[in-house]
Amino acid sequence: MTLFVSIIPIVIILAVILLFFRLKMNAKITHWLLIIYLGVLLLSLCISFFMKVDEPSVLVEEKQTTDLYEALYSGEISKNDTPYLLDKNSFEYSGESLSITTANVEEGTSVFIERKSVNDNLVEVRVYGNIVDTNGLDLSEKILPPRVKLSEKTLAITYPGAQEIKVALMKNVFASNQITGDKISNGVTTGGPIVYLRIPPSLELKADSALSLTEVGK
Amino acid sequence: MSLSTANLKETVKKQYFFKLKANIDAISSLIGIQLIAVLFSLGGIGGSLSSSEGLRIDINYYSADVVLVFTMIWALVTAITITTKPYRNHDFTFVTNRLSSSLSNILFLLTGSLLGAVTANLSRYLLQVIGYFVFDQQVYAGPFDFPIFILGIIMSALYIFCISSIGYLIGALVQVNKLFAILVPVLIIGSIFLDASIQKELSLMQVFQFYVMESNFVFFLIKILVTTALVFLASINILNRMEVRR
Numbered sequence: 001m002t003l004f005v006s007i008i009p010i011v012i013i014l015a016v017i018l019l020f021f022r023l024k025m026n027a028k029i030t031h032w033l034l035i036i037y038l039g040v041l042l043l044s045l046c047i048s049f050f051m052k053v054d055e056p057s058v059l060v061e062e063k064q065t066t067d068l069y070e071a072l073y074s075g076e077i078s079k080n081d082t083p084y085l086l087d088k089n090s091f092e093y094s095g096e097s098l099s100i101t102t103a104n105v106e107e108g109t110s111v112f113i114e115r116k117s118v119n120d121n122l123v124e125v126r127v128y129g130n131i132v133d134t135n136g137l138d139l140s141e142k143i144l145p146p147r148v149k150l151s152e153k154t155l156a157i158t159y160p161g162a163q164e165i166k167v168a169l170m171k172n173v174f175a176s177n178q179i180t181g182d183k184i185s186n187g188v189t190t191g192g193p194i195v196y197l198r199i200p201p202s203l204e205l206k207a208d209s210a211l212s213l214t215e216v217g218k
Numbered sequence: 219m220s221l222s223t224a225n226l227k228e229t230v231k232k233q234y235f236f237k238l239k240a241n242i243d244a245i246s247s248l249i250g251i252q253l254i255a256v257l258f259s260l261g262g263i264g265g266s267l268s269s270s271e272g273l274r275i276d277i278n279y280y281s282a283d284v285v286l287v288f289t290m291i292w293a294l295v296t297a298i299t300i301t302t303k304p305y306r307n308h309d310f311t312f313v314t315n316r317l318s319s320s321l322s323n324i325l326f327l328l329t330g331s332l333l334g335a336v337t338a339n340l341s342r343y344l345l346q347v348i349g350y351f352v353f354d355q356q357v358y359a360g361p362f363d364f365p366i367f368i369l370g371i372i373m374s375a376l377y378i379f380c381i382s383s384i385g386y387l388i389g390a391l392v393q394v395n396k397l398f399a400i401l402v403p404v405l406i407i408g409s410i411f412l413d414a415s416i417q418k419e420l421s422l423m424q425v426f427q428f429y430v431m432e433s434n435f436v437f438f439l440i441k442i443l444v445t446t447a448l449v450f451l452a453s454i455n456i457l458n459r460m461e462v463r464r
Contacts (some may be wrong), residue, residue, distance in 0.1 A: 030242045037249045041340035044347040051350050106272050131275055133266065135359070143273065145371065146346070164274045170346055170359035171281040173339060175373035176366055179435050188268040188275050 042208060062191040068130055068191040075114050075217020077128065078198055086143055091150040094121045097204035102211055104159040110214045111157070112170070112196045119200040123150065129192025131165065139167055145193050157195055226318055233322035241305070241326060244296045248289065248334055255288035256341050264320065280357055282342040286374055289334040290381045297327055297385025299455070301393055321452045327382040336343060336374035339367065369435075376442045380429075383449040390453040392459060 068084050071077040077084065100111065127145040132138055144160040172182060198204070207213050262278040269275070299305065302325050342359075349355045357448040406422070413420045429445075432438040 021281075030246045034245055037252075038340075041337060041344055044343040045340060045362075048343045048346050048359065051346070111337055129273075131273075133277055139275070139277075153462065159272070162272045162274065164276065166276045166355075168278045168280055168349060168357040170342060170357045170416070171263075171283075171287050172366060173277055173282050173342070173370050173374060174430075175286060175377055176370035178430060179369060179373065179433060179438070180366065181433060188266050188277055190268050190273055190275055192273075195418050 032068065054126060068128060068194075070150075072112050072128065072194065072196065073214075073216055078114055078124075078126065078168060078196065082128070083138075083199060084128040084130050084191075085141070086129050086140065087145040088125065089148060090122055090124045091155075092121055093123045093138040093150065093199070093200075093203075095153055096202070097153065097206060098199070099154045100157065100205060100207040100211060100213075101154055102157045102208060104161040105157070105210050106159075106211055107210050109159070109210065110194065110212050111216045113205065113213055114196065114198045114217050115201045115203075115215065116198055117201065119202065122196035122198075123155065123200075125155075126198070127192070128194045128196055129190075131167070131190050133167075133187060133188045137169065139165065139188075141168070143193050146195055148195065157198075159193075225286060225320075225447040229318040230321045233318055234325045237326045238329065241296075241300060244292075244299070245333070246459055247296075248330065248337070251288045251292045251302075252285050252337055252341060256344055256348075256374060257286045258288075259345055260353070268356070280342070280345055281382075282338055282345065285338045285341045286377070289338045289374075290318055293307075293327070293334060293378045294385035294388075296330060297382040298389040298392070300326065301386060301389030301453075303393075306393075316458045316460065317454060320450075320457055321369040323386065324383075324450055327386065328379055331375045331379040331382055332371075334378050335371045338374055339370045358373050373438075376439070376446075377429075380449075381445045382440050383446045383453070387449050387453045387456075390456040392454055 068077075071082065071084070102109075125148045127148075128142045129145070130138070130140045131143060132140070142165045144163055147158045147161060149156045149158075171177070172180070177183060205213060242270065259280065259282065263281050263283055265276065265278040267274070302395045309448050316426060346357045388398070389404050391402065405413055409421050413422075429438065429441055
């Protein structure tokens with residue numbers, strides 16, 4: 001597709017240059033050309049109102065001031081309804097130990113563990129993550145969170161595998177950005193998706209070797 | 219109102235409407251150049267790539283910036299073109315002088331700048347629609363913001379008009395002496411090489427920043443209008459001298 005896009009302009013340029021040199025357009029043709037061109041542009045403006053596009057949200061202030069990993073390591077992330085939360089679930093579990101198995105996981109992926117102060121026989125699963133571009137747009141909801149299931153004494157985490165997220169953003173012309181202060185700065189911050197477990201205080205965990213368990217809030 | 223002022227006004231008005239028809243080719247080339255710019259813009263104006271923990275994010279930015287820059291180039295070339303002899307000969311259809319000719323040319327360039335600014339700013343929606351229907355790519359544009367849209371048109375028109383005034387000055391200088399056709403590019407390219415050789419910030423870049431870095435609309439308006447007026451005044455003065463010389 002990229003090759004196609006890069007070839008089209010060259011072909012069109014040559015065609016237009018030839019056209020403009022060969023044809024001396026009369027006034028009537030130019031009038032129609034202008035009317036059609038303006039018509040197409042105005043029609044595009046109208047169509048753009050009806051195009052269904054999932055607009056990314058603007059970065060919430062809390063995210064701007066809180067670092068995802070800092071919040072994770074401190075164990076503070078589960079205290080509030082953080083904007084980094086992608087998915088949450090909970091399972092009743094009264095066993096003494098729990099095995100964690102994974103699928104599609106990259107070597108060294110961390111699962112964060114927070115031990116609750118009281119035993120409520122509940123394993124709470126939260127998935128955190130974020131994609132934030134430097135212009136302040138939050139694209140986090142595009143992350144496909146891992147699926148987490150509890151069956152008997154095993155908690156199975158299925159990671160979605162390699163994810164490729166392609167996003168196209170339209171910016172205003174530089175002439176207006178100069179006044180509004182909007183800048184196109186290229187850059188994106190990513191984190192996760194990270195599985196965060198809140199477990200009863202005495203629950204023993206066993207994980208497969210690909211996974212690293214990180215206890216937080218100690 | 220004096221009689222001579224009324225005559226000048228009437229002549230300028232007649233010449234302006236005549237030039238709108240006579241220089242209609244310029245509008246065809248504006249459409250052509252903007253369509254080329256739209257095609258160039260389809261690849262995006264930049265992007266960022268990030269990859270971590272199995273997550274690869276590819277963000278591509280789209281904008282009508284290329285269309286606006288191409289429109290500025292069009293304005294520069296059109297302004298130079300209308301000072302050439304075949305175009306100046308149009309003026310002999312009317313009882314005229316150099317001043318009325320220049321004033322009608324400036325009005326024509328202003329019209330072209332406004333048209334170019336409106337179409338350049340609207341072209342972002344064409345980009346969006348092509349991206350959506352042809353390349354199946356959702357382009358996030360945010361909600362339509364009318365004041366920003368109008369601001370974009372005004373700012374673009376000011377830039378295009380200012381560039382056209384520079385083109386008009388270059389055209390006027392070349393009409394006085396053909397040597398300027400070589401001298402102007404040599405001066406521009408020479409200053410770039412000179413600044414680069416002594417590792418100094420480019421003088422042209424400093425001039426450019428004087429306008430582009432101005433974030434206050436009123437100050438920008440003053441800067442660009444004063445510059446445009448001074449450059450047009452210089453051009454009118456140069457072209458008026460030609461009448462004496464020839």
